[in-house]
Amino acid sequence: xxxxxxxxxxxxxxxxxxxxxxxxxxxxxxxxxxxxxxxxxxxxxxxxxxxxxxxxxxxxxxxxxxxxxxxxxxxxxxxxxxxxxxxxxxxxxxxxxxxxxxxxxxxxxxxxxxxxxxxxxxxxxxxxxxxxxxxxxxxxxxxxxxxxxxxxxxxxxxxxxxxxxxxxxxxxxxxxxxxxxxxxxxxxxxxxxxxxxxxxxxxxxxxxxxxxxxxxxxxxxxxxxxxxxxxxxxxxxxxxxxxxxxxxxxxxxxxxxxxxxxxxxxxxxxxxxxxxxxxxxxxxxxxxxxxxxxxxxxxxxxxxxxxxxxxxxxxxxxxxxxxxxxxxxxxxxxxxxxxxxxxxxxxxxxxxxxxxxxxxxxxxxxxxxxxxxxxxxxxxxxxxx
Numbered sequence: 491x492x493x494x495x496x497x498x499x500x501x502x503x504x505x506x507x508x509x510x511x512x513x514x515x516x517x518x519x520x521x522x523x524x525x526x527x528x529x530x531x532x533x534x535x536x537x538x539x540x541x542x543x544x545x546x547x548x549x550x551x552x553x554x555x556x557x558x559x560x561x562x563x564x565x566x567x568x569x570x571x572x573x574x575x576x577x578x579x580x581x582x583x584x585x586x587x588x589x590x591x592x593x594x595x596x597x598x599x600x601x602x603x604x605x606x607x608x609x610x611x612x613x614x615x616x617x618x619x620x621x622x623x624x625x626x627x628x629x630x631x632x633x634x635x636x637x638x639x640x641x642x643x644x645x646x647x648x649x650x651x652x653x654x655x656x657x658x659x660x661x662x663x664x665x666x667x668x669x670x671x672x673x674x675x676x677x678x679x680x681x682x683x684x685x686x687x688x689x690x691x692x693x694x695x696x697x698x699x700x701x702x703x704x705x706x707x708x709x710x711x712x713x714x715x716x717x718x719x720x721x722x723x724x725x726x727x728x729x730x731x732x733x734x735x736x737x738x739x740x741x742x743x744x745x746x747x748x749x750x751x752x753x754x755x756x757x758x759x760x761x762x763x764x765x766x767x768x769x770x771x772x773x774x775x776x777x778x779x780x781x782x783x784x785x786x787x788x789x790x791x792x793x794x795x796x797x798x799x800x801x802x803x804x805x806x807x808x809x810x811x812x813x814x815x816x817x818x819x820x821x822x823x824x825x826x827x828x829x830x831x832x833x834x835x836x837x838x839x840x841x842x843x844x845x846x847x848x849x850x851x852x853x854x855x856x857x858x859x860x861x862x863x864x865x866x867x868x869x870x871x872x873x874x875x
């Protein structure tokens with residue numbers, strides 16, 4: 491067994507109804523919380539009541555779209571001015587990424603650009619982030635247990651990461667009941683993101699025995715739960731399973747990396763206002779097929795090929811399934827969930843060379859099971875339109 495490292499939130503609390511513990515948990519982190527949240531959620535009033543009962547005062551900050559560096563600067567300034575000593579994120583991946591970035595910058599000196607990858611100095615954080623309670627309300631990103639925050643830089647047309655093990659949330663409070671209010675379209679997008687994040691780490695060049703456990707479990711759960719949650723948002727078993735898949739994906743990707751799906755999704759998301767999960771959903775079967783072809787052509791003895799057969803058996807739930815059957819399953823899921831082509835968000839053939847160039851430099855691309863050529867990436871993007 492090769493040596494590996496594993497890091498995650500200091501504490502994870504998972505289960506139906508665990509939101510009721512949010513006040514008591516928050517009170518152990520601080521007395522004046524900077525609450526980063528999305529638009530109104532049906533359980534927000536209950537969260538506010540629980541915090542009030544635990545004598546935790548709240549300063550609210552609302553995130554309505556994917557976070558940018560300017561948004562984070564604004565949030566940090568507000569949190570500092572209000573004297574907040576802890577951060578609570580209550581929402582989807584954009585909200586949680588904002589919350590993690592704020593918690594990191596509350597304790598580290600300097601400006602945001604000092605620590606950003608690609609467009610900044612890429613300096614390492616030196617001080618543990620302020621206490622952070624991450625409460626996801628979607629089942630997709632697993633951001634409650636990841637060590638980075640993805641931020642948009644609109645003027646450069648890119649998304650970049652603030653990344654450090656020092657910014658892992660103090661507590662991840664994961665309550666599947668919070669996802670029941672998600673409409674089918676968001677359930678589909680976030681669910682495909684969760685699926686991608688247990689598939690890519692399983693075939694990553696940085697996969698390790700611990701992340702393998704999470705991916706195997708996540709793939710088998712997603713094989714039935716994604717469609718069930720899409721068809722019936724009140725299916726408790728399906729919602730619980732997909733929230734579990736999302737958490738497992740966060741644990742896996744934070745420690746084993748991702749691959750070409752996310753390598754391409756980063757520049758696409760930076761250039762167009764497209765939901766991250768929708769981008770990943772559209773790319774996943776295409777990248778999987780091209781990865782298989784590239785491995786067979788250039789590395790036919792690579793053991794990762796067997797992993798694609800395993801994935802196919804778990805997704806289709808057929809013991810005789812081969813890797814191509816897994817690709818077909820993914821293609822059919824994209825159709826059933828009505829995932830649009832990337833052209834729906836303004837992407838055209840003319841944008842592809844820029845996306846390929848930026849994708850080849852993306853950090854996620856480095857963990858892909860085989861290095862894909864510019865021509866192969868171009869083919870993927872042409873088909874994704």
